[in-house]
Amino acid sequence: MNRSPLALDVRKVNKAFHDPVTVQVLKDVSFSVERGAFLSVTGKSGCGKSTLLYILSTMDTDFEGDVVIDGISTKGLPGDHLAAIRNEKIGFVFQFHYLLPEFSVLDNVMLPGLKLGRKSREEVEADAIARLKELDMADQARKMAHQLSGGQKQRVAIARALINDPLIIMGDEPTGNLDKRNAEIVFDIFKRIAAEHKRSLLIVTHDPDFAARTDRNIVMEDGRVIGGHNGSSTK
Amino acid sequence: MKLLFSIAVTLLRAKLRQSIVAAVGVMFSITMFVTLLGFMNGLNDLLDGMILNRTPHIRLYNELQASPRQPVQVAWEAHQGKDRPAAHHFIRSVKPKDDLPRLRNAEAIMDVLDRDPRVMAVSPRLVAQVFFNAGTVDLNAQVNGIDVNDEIRYYRFGDYLTEGDPHDLAAGNNVIILGKGLADMMAATVGEAVQVTTASGERSILRVVGIFQSGIADYDKVQCYTNIKTVQKLLARPGSYYTDVNVKLHDLEQAPAMARELSARFGVDAVDIQTANAQFETGSDVRNIISYAVGIVLLIVAGFGIYNILNMMIYEKLDAIAILKATGFSGPDVQRIFLLLSMIIGLLGGAAGLIGGFGLQRLIDSIPFETAALPTITTYPIDYSLKYYIIAVVFALLTTWIAGWFPARKASRVDPVEIIRGK
Ligand SMILES: Nc1ncnc2c1ncn2[C@@H]1O[C@H](COP(=O)(O)OP(=O)(O)OP(=O)(O)O)[C@@H](O)[C@H]1O
Ligand SMILES: [Mg+2]
Numbered sequence: 001m002n003r004s005p006l007a008l009d010v011r012k013v014n015k016a017f018h019d020p021v022t023v024q025v026l027k028d029v030s031f032s033v034e035r036g037a038f039l040s041v042t043g044k045s046g047c048g049k050s051t052l053l054y055i056l057s058t059m060d061t062d063f064e065g066d067v068v069i070d071g072i073s074t075k076g077l078p079g080d081h082l083a084a085i086r087n088e089k090i091g092f093v094f095q096f097h098y099l100l101p102e103f104s105v106l107d108n109v110m111l112p113g114l115k116l117g118r119k120s121r122e123e124v125e126a127d128a129i130a131r132l133k134e135l136d137m138a139d140q141a142r143k144m145a146h147q148l149s150g151g152q153k154q155r156v157a158i159a160r161a162l163i164n165d166p167l168i169i170m171g172d173e174p175t176g177n178l179d180k181r182n183a184e185i186v187f188d189i190f191k192r193i194a195a196e197h198k199r200s201l202l203i204v205t206h207d208p209d210f211a212a213r214t215d216r217n218i219v220m221e222d223g224r225v226i227g228g229h230n231g232s233s234t235k
Numbered sequence: 236m237k238l239l240f241s242i243a244v245t246l247l248r249a250k251l252r253q254s255i256v257a258a259v260g261v262m263f264s265i266t267m268f269v270t271l272l273g274f275m276n277g278l279n280d281l282l283d284g285m286i287l288n289r290t291p292h293i294r295l296y297n298e299l300q301a302s303p304r305q306p307v308q309v310a311w312e313a314h315q316g317k318d319r320p321a322a323h324h325f326i327r328s329v330k331p332k333d334d335l336p337r338l339r340n341a342e343a344i345m346d347v348l349d350r351d352p353r354v355m356a357v358s359p360r361l362v363a364q365v366f367f368n369a370g371t372v373d374l375n376a377q378v379n380g381i382d383v384n385d386e387i388r389y390y391r392f393g394d395y396l397t398e399g400d401p402h403d404l405a406a407g408n409n410v411i412i413l414g415k416g417l418a419d420m421m422a423a424t425v426g427e428a429v430q431v432t433t434a435s436g437e438r439s440i441l442r443v444v445g446i447f448q449s450g451i452a453d454y455d456k457v458q459c460y461t462n463i464k465t466v467q468k469l470l471a472r473p474g475s476y477y478t479d480v481n482v483k484l485h486d487l488e489q490a491p492a493m494a495r496e497l498s499a500r501f502g503v504d505a506v507d508i509q510t511a512n513a514q515f516e517t518g519s520d521v522r523n524i525i526s527y528a529v530g531i532v533l534l535i536v537a538g539f540g541i542y543n544i545l546n547m548m549i550y551e552k553l554d555a556i557a558i559l560k561a562t563g564f565s566g567p568d569v570q571r572i573f574l575l576l577s578m579i580i581g582l583l584g585g586a587a588g589l590i591g592g593f594g595l596q597r598l599i600d601s602i603p604f605e606t607a608a609l610p611t612i613t614t615y616p617i618d619y620s621l622k623y624y625i626i627a628v629v630f631a632l633l634t635t636w637i638a639g640w641f642p643a644r645k646a647s648r649v650d651p652v653e654i655i656r657g658k
Contacts, residue, residue, distance in 0.1 A: 079566050111242075
């Protein structure tokens with residue numbers, strides 16, 4: 001395995017939308033995420049947090065600068081290569097849980113693992129059940145995804161993000177839709193993943209409480225990283 | 236690939252109704268395609284068979300005509316030399332001597348052809364003009380002296396008998412099988428005797444052992460069959476006297492070339508089946524083109540159905556596509572999923588269509604179809620050739636592949652960011 005000390009290195013990322021008029025959404029964004037670090041990103045609505053996250057997760061390739069994941073520069077890589085990186089190294093949790101409604105809970109969690117193809121179906125299934133158990137969802141494994149409550153779906157989405165034991169987990173307001181109690185559960189899960197599994201987390205949130213309890217908080221304003229508590233992150 | 240396949244199946248199951256509608260569309264068109272081609276070709280074979288089964292691939296004969304090179308001319312040219320340069324002969328129009336177009340050397344020709352590997356069967360014929368005496372009326376007819384066993388075997392002679400056993404013709408002397416029209420005009424039935432007069436005035440009594448119906452009424456009014464020996468006796472000719480040699484080949488397509496070859500080699504007239512029956516080929520071709528065209532149009536319509544349903548499905552599954560992409564499935568993976576989905580519809584619909592097509596063919600095959608023109612046919616004809624089933628499957632897969640390809644490509648190009656942001 002590549003033993004780069006940084007899970008993620010963001011180098012001078014610029015992004016502009018040209019429709020209807022050119023708007024510079026991200027301006028020279030640079031920071032890095034160490035292995036096992038739990039980072040949060042905060043900032044006013046519209047400051048470019050989601051846009052940044054889509055770029056970091058390699059789904060959006062239309063930007064300037066470079067994103068280095070586990071020592072691999074992703075700039076200019078072909079689409080299937082990026083898909084493989086996403087599959088192996090990145091776990092993504094969306095604001096709106098986003099499960100495949102026609103699949104069972106277990107299948108939803110297993111799919112990225114089966115796609116990776118490193119383990120047999122049985123092993124992937126055992127992993128998936130273990131993840132669901134950690135999230136207190138093992139008893140729901142056979143249900144269809146659309147039969148779950150919002151909080152339950154969010155936990156399934158987290159289990160899915162964890163199935164390939166990714167280097168970094170990114171979340172775009174993963175607790176935004178949850179009540180205080182469920183948000184608390186999710187936060188604890190993240191905390192545990194960082195501590196026990198030594199995985200990095202980069203979570204966008206509007207919840208200052210949430211942000212305050214992470215290792216480091218990156219504050220954005222108007223497309224720029226303007227710093228945060230626990231030391232500035234600008235490289 | 237297995238994973239993509241199982242995803243495709245799950246997506247299909249989730250949209251079971253639409254998938255079934257699409258598959259039924261394919262099934263319907265495959266059913267119609269197979270049935271149509273089987274039925275059309277069954278009819279073609281039937282119509283072709285009416286003539287082609289009965290027709291030799293090559294017929295060798297001698298046209299009765301004045302020799303184009305008169306004897307005196309032949310002799311003249313042979314002696315033409317320096318001693319008689321400017322002379323000219325005046326003898327022309329020597330008429331043919333024989334009253335029958337005898338095929339000379341028929342036995343030697345048959346010997347050679349028997350050994351030719353291209354030839355399936357060689358059978359001689361002796362055809363003569365005769366009169367039948369029905370009361371005071373003389374009916375003009377053509378009596379065909381045939382090699383009965385060969386004709387049964389290679390020209391399906393037995394299929395065209397409405398009454399009697401063709402083997403009786405081989406066994407007996409002075410027996411005859413009359414065309415249906417001819418028998419009706421004479422009011423002759425099996426077992427009765429009829430009087431026949433040859434062109435040279437000799438009379439004989441022949442016993443009717445069968446009635447023959449070719450399906451072409453005019454033909455049946457003037458044709459009758461017996462064995463060669465009987466005709467030779469009627470005409471008082473020797474045992475080696477034949478007018479035609481009929482050749483059946485292994486490969487029908489070789490007939491025209493071989494007819495030319497035989498004609499040149501033996502100095503006889505030769506006509507091939509294609510030249511003799513050009514109109515039948517054209518008819519079959521046109522029917523074939525029509526049935527293929529209709530079948531393919533049906534498939535294209537089914538293809539549009541699949542295209543529509545897949546497009547709709549992709550629109551409804553944009554979220555799923557975005558999730559798959561976000562979790563590491565590449566564009567080509569997504570494309571394969573939807574292409575597989577389309578192919579599954581095509582395969583299931585196609586398989587059901589083949590079964591349906593076979594069922595419909597069987598149904599048509601059991602509908603009674605009796606016509607006076609075709610004595611041995613009792614139900615509508617069907618050609619059950621595997622060929623049409625294979626063509627149908629190939630076309631079904633091809634159309635579903637094409638119909639699936641465009642929506643699948645569209646799915647592969649879905650930008651997950653746009654979908655996720657759009658929520
Ligand atoms: N497709 C697009 N075309 C044009 N402008 C866009 C597009 N997507 C986003 N933007 C603009 O980019 C800016 C940043 O959007 P982004 O979604 O990243 O904000 P955000 O920080 O995630 O906000 P929120 O906290 O409300 O989710 C916004 O001003 C938005 O209007
Ligand atoms: Mg956002």
